[in-house]
Structures are given as structure tokens and as C-alpha cells.
Amino acid sequence: MKTRFDAIIIGGGILGVSTAYELAKAGMKNVCVLEKHYLASGSTGRCGGGFRQQWSTEANTRLAMDSVARLESIEEELGYKTEFFQGGYLILAHTEEEEKQFAANVEMQRRLGLNVEIVDPEEAGKIVPFLNKDLIRKATWCPKDGHINPFLLTQAYANAARRLGAEIHLWTNVTGIMKKSNTFFIMTENGDNYETPLLFNCAGGYSRTIGDMLNVEIPVDPYRHEILVTEPVERLWDPMVISFSVGLYARQEMSGGVVMGMGDPNEPVGTYVGSSMHFMYEMSKRFTKLFPKLDKLRIVRQWAGLYEMTADAQPILGPIDQIDSFIQACGFSGHGLMLAPAVSQLLAEMTVHGKSSEVIDSLNVKRLYELKDVVKEKSVV
Amino acid sequence: MKIICRCQDVTEEEIIAALRQGATTIDEIRRLVRAGMGSCQGRTCRRLVSQIISRELKTPGSEIYPPTFRPPNRPVSFSLINAELDGHNDNEDDGGKK
Numbered sequence: 001m002k003t004r005f006d007a008i009i010i011g012g013g014i015l016g017v018s019t020a021y022e023l024a025k026a027g028m029k030n031v032c033v034l035e036k037h038y039l040a041s042g043s044t045g046r047c048g049g050g051f052r053q054q055w056s057t058e059a060n061t062r063l064a065m066d067s068v069a070r071l072e073s074i075e076e077e078l079g080y081k082t083e084f085f086q087g088g089y090l091i092l093a094h095t096e097e098e099e100k101q102f103a104a105n106v107e108m109q110r111r112l113g114l115n116v117e118i119v120d121p122e123e124a125g126k127i128v129p130f131l132n133k134d135l136i137r138k139a140t141w142c143p144k145d146g147h148i149n150p151f152l153l154t155q156a157y158a159n160a161a162r163r164l165g166a167e168i169h170l171w172t173n174v175t176g177i178m179k180k181s182n183t184f185f186i187m188t189e190n191g192d193n194y195e196t197p198l199l200f201n202c203a204g205g206y207s208r209t210i211g212d213m214l215n216v217e218i219p220v221d222p223y224r225h226e227i228l229v230t231e232p233v234e235r236l237w238d239p240m241v242i243s244f245s246v247g248l249y250a251r252q253e254m255s256g257g258v259v260m261g262m263g264d265p266n267e268p269v270g271t272y273v274g275s276s277m278h279f280m281y282e283m284s285k286r287f288t289k290l291f292p293k294l295d296k297l298r299i300v301r302q303w304a305g306l307y308e309m310t311a312d313a314q315p316i317l318g319p320i321d322q323i324d325s326f327i328q329a330c331g332f333s334g335h336g337l338m339l340a341p342a343v344s345q346l347l348a349e350m351t352v353h354g355k356s357s358e359v360i361d362s363l364n365v366k367r368l369y370e371l372k373d374v375v376k377e378k379s380v381v
Numbered sequence: 382m383k384i385i386c387r388c389q390d391v392t393e394e395e396i397i398a399a400l401r402q403g404a405t406t407i408d409e410i411r412r413l414v415r416a417g418m419g420s421c422q423g424r425t426c427r428r429l430v431s432q433i434i435s436r437e438l439k440t441p442g443s444e445i446y447p448p449t450f451r452p453p454n455r456p457v458s459f460s461l462i463n464a465e466l467d468g469h470n471d472n473e474d475d476g477g478k479k
């Protein structure tokens with residue numbers, strides 16, 4: 001088994017496999033992903049599957065717009081069906097404050113060229129039938145947002161990366177890393193030791209742990225985020241619906257089930273991903289408040305994953321000052337799937353061709369150490 | 382053509398195709414081709430999938446990584462949960478017991 005590579009990526013989620021693919025595509029011959037379980041077994045495979053371009057910060061909006069542009073042709077490029085579907089995103093404003101914030105968001109998004117509009121409750125009810133229109137004042141609507149199957153997108157990137165010569169070592173848990181002169185020595189639970197001059201941290205909720213192994217702080221904290229799915233029913237609506245006030249998002253999968261999740265501000269930091277009764281009760285209350293007519297839908301499954309949060313809810317990207325050639329692609333704060341297609345491409349262009357990127361520079365970890373010029377992303381469920 | 386997962390209409394061929402892409406566990410099969418994702422949550426097909434993995438990968442069943450079991454045990458409606466929250470349980474929905 002080969003253990004020496006030109007680049008090693010820790011984490012077999014969407015960030016890890018898309019980065020492997022982009023590096024191989026950019027001409028790097030010898031790339032390997034180390035994943036402790038199986039592909040998408042962490043946050044990627046547990047997420048809601050949406051992609052949106054409606055953000056409150058410019059950096060996130062730019063990355064998301066580039067990602068969607070990339071996703072539009074991804075099935076063709078990777079030769080794999082992913083259930084990519086541009087059903088749109090409808091974001092609900094319930095309060096005056098939200099109305100103001102959304103108006104500012106829409107103005108910024110339009111300046112960047114995004115096709116997004118503000119609609120009244122009547123129009124929102126046409127886009128998403130069964131919605132309790134009395135609860136909303138306005139909504140923002142972007143028809144080019146949508147959703148995708150996270151397992152299939154991960155597999156699509158992984159298969160394509162392998163075709164280009166990249167390796168993916170599953171069931172390979174990294175337990176320690178040491179850097180000597182220009183080489184990272186990576187120890188694993190299986191007893192295999194890997195060597196590489198270039199290391200990527202795509203470890204999602206465990207990114208801080210990977211940083212700790214090299215004695216460098218990666219300020220990412222994991223929080224459990226619960227989610228459930230109902231049994232399949234006839235087509236109800238196409239978009240992802242988000243309400244920050246009620247605190248939920250919901251979309252109907254292509255297979256018919258309605259997937260919904262919520263954030264819980266009382267969740268402590270930690271990597272526990274068990275399910276709770278509390279969530280089922282709370283989600284049920286919130287969903288039926290927004291969709292009173294859908295209260296006969298039956299829940300078939302609930303689960304949880306990790307939101308890997310940073311202080312400003314924006315990712316940590318690119319190199320760090322303390323250690324050369326230790327590249328970060330983590331801290332996506334619940335939005336890795338939808339930002340990965342653009343981020344992985346930018347990182348590959350940076351590391352292989354030395355091409356710099358304004359967005360990547362603006363999301364350097366430094367901002368979080370100094371907490372200077374930090375603008376918090378507000379559009380997070 | 383053999384249907385293995387009756388809830389989601391997954392065939393044996395589809396499961397074997399998923400194994401050829403590198404899957405080795407019941408959970409990976411579930412995610413890639415949806416076997417076990419339906420209303421019965423794999424009660425019927427879990428064992429069959431395990432047998433197919435064992436046969437195709439020449440691994441003893443005991444060495445196949447165990448699948449995750451997720452709540453609720455049976456499908457349950459929002460109205461039933463809300464009724465319980467409101468303190469009464471006379472809702473007509475029986476949570477799928479009938």
C-alpha cells in the first residue's frame with residue numbers, strides 16, 4: 001500500500017473528496033484522502049442537502065454563486081446523477097427587523113448579480129402551498145437555489161477523483177501528526193504511517209482536533225444539529241423553505257419525504273450526534289405552526305449531525321501563518337455542501353498553480369484570532 | 382430482477398452496483414441506493430442486504446459493520462406528537478399501529 005503522497009486530505013466528506021478531485025484535475029498526480037469511517041459518514045451525509053445563494057455576507061454570497069454555477073454542470077462533468085434540482089429557496093420574514101435585514105441582503109445580492117426578489121405573503125403561498133401566510137410579512141425568493149443529494153454528490157466526486165488517480169483510504173483514523181522539515185508524518189489507528197509535504201484539514205466537526213495534533217488552534221466548534229424526515233408523499237412544493245424566527249428549514253426530497261431541521265441555541269459544544277425526544281416535540285410544534293394542514297404527515301426517521309461553527313459563521317480557508325503547507329477548508333458552520341464546489345476549485349488553483357483568490361484571503365483564520373473586521377453571517381438556521 | 386427493499390423498490394442489481402463503487406456496509410448501501418430508507422426502515426431488507434454484502438465481498442456476516450438504528454421505532458404523525466404535548470391522547474391517528 002502506498003503511503004507517500006504529494007497531498008493528503010484529512011476527511012472524506014464533500015470538502016475532502018471535491019478537493020481531491022480538483023487537485024487531481026489541476027494536475028497533481030499523487031493525492032490521497034484519509035477518512036476514518038466511510039464517505040460522507042460525518043456532517044455531509046447528515047445535512048439537509050440544500051444549496052442557496054442568499055446570504056448576508058458578500059464572501060458567502062460570492063462563494064455560493066460560484067458553487068451553484070459549478071453545480072449546474074456537475075453531473076455532466078463527473079458523469080454521475082446527483083438529484084441536483086433548482087427548486088429555489090424561499091426565506092420567510094416574520095418581523096419588521098427581518099424585513100429590513102432581508103432588504104439589505106437582497107440589495108447586496110443583486111449588486112453581485114443574483115436573481116433574487118422580495119415577494120408578499122400571497123405570492124409566497126403560491127410558491128409554497130400549505131404555508132401559513134398569516135405568519136409572514138414578506139419573503140425573499142431565489143429560483144436558482146435548490147437542493148441535491150449529499151451522498152450522491154460525494155460519491156460522484158469520489159469516483160471521478162479515483163478515475164484521475166487519486167486514492168481514498170476509508171476506515172483510516174488519523175491519531176497524530178508531526179511535522180519535520182518539510183514533511184508531515186501522519187499516524188493512524190491502523191498503524192499505517194503516511195508522509196506528505198502538503199496537508200489539507202477537511203475534518204469538519206473534528207477540524208480543531210486535527211489542528212491540536214500540530215499544536216495550532218483551529219477555532220472551530222462542533223454543535224449537534226438535529227433533523228428528521230417524513231414518509232414519502234405526493235409532490236407538495238419544490239423549494240427549500242427557511243424561517244429564522246420560527247427556526248426551521250424544510251424541503252421535499254426527490255423521493256417524496258419532507259426533510260426538516262432546526263438549530264437549538266441551548267446545544268452545548270461537543271461531538272455527540274444522538275437523537276432526542278425534545279427535538280421531535282419541538283420540531284413538530286414548529287413545523288405545524290408554519291404548515292398547519294400538514295399535521296398528518298408521519299415521521300419515519302430522525303438523526304443528527306455536526307455544525308462546525310466559527311465565530312462569524314463563515315469558513316476558514318487557505319494556508320495558516322504558523323505552519324507552512326497546512327491548508328484549511330473547515331468551519332463551514334453548516335454550509336459545507338453548498339460551498340464546496342467553489343471552495344475546492346479555488347484551493348486547487350491556489351495550491352497547484354499559485355493563483356491567489358480574494359475570497360480565500362478574506363477567510364483566512366487570522367480574522368478569528370484577532371476578531372478584527374469580523375462580519376457575522378446572519379442567515380444561519 | 383429481485384426486489385430487495387420493498388418500501389423503496391431497490392433491486393439486487395442496484396445493491397451490487399453500489400458494492401462495486403466501494404461500499405462495504407449496510408449504511409452505505411442505504412445511502413447510495415435507498416435500501417432501508419422507507420417506511421419500515423429496513424426491517425425487511427436489512428438482513429437480505431447483509432447477505433448480499435457477505436456473498437459479494439466474501440466476508441462473514443459477523444464482520445460486516447453494523448447498521449445504525451434511528452428513532453422513531455414506527456412512523457408517528459405530527460398531530461399525534463402535538464396531542465401528547467397538549468396533554469391529551471385521543472387523537473384518531475394511531476401512529477401506524479393498525
